[in-house]
Amino acid sequence: MPLERFSAAWRESYVASSNADENARDDGDCVFCVLSKEPINESTGVLLKTSHSFVILNAFPYGSGHLLVLPLRHVAELEELGDEEFTDFSLVLRDTVAALKKAYGPDGMNVGMNIGHAAGAGIPKHLHAHALPRWRGDTNFMTTIGETRVLPESLESTWGKVHPFL
DSSP states (O other), rough: OOOOOOOTTHHHHHHHHHHGGGGGOOOOOHHHHHHSSOBBBEEEEEEEOOEEEEEEEEEEETTOOOOOOOEESSOSSGSSSSSSHHHHHHHHHHHHHHHHHHHOOEEEEEEEESSSSSOOOOOOOOOEEEEEEOOOTTHHHHHHHHHHHOOSHHHHHHHHGGGGOO
């Protein structure tokens, strides 16, 4: 089946307009900044803190072991990180992937960032990376058809499995 293409040239003026960033405003406290000040424990979902980064459970995981790695500083863009922050963030992301592999023994791993609302970031004003263990055959119709996610473990269980490796 060939890919159909639809023109949406009318969006060019919207994207380039001065009003285009209204949906990305910072209206209130950033949930990630609030979590960055919480202690490392199961009840907060905070798994690790370093001098520039922290790791938390994803409150709305796509699957078991879905974690988020974030800079401590409230920035929206990757290029806003200083060299020390970027290095720390990258090392923490690498260590998080290693911890997930030890804790879960997955067949693969999704690691990525949705930077900006248009790219799919649910919280676009605080940069964050996703790390998600994957297994062969772990996809199903529930998310696509039923708008439902099936999670075989609690967030507390995820915290307990991963924390010893971080």
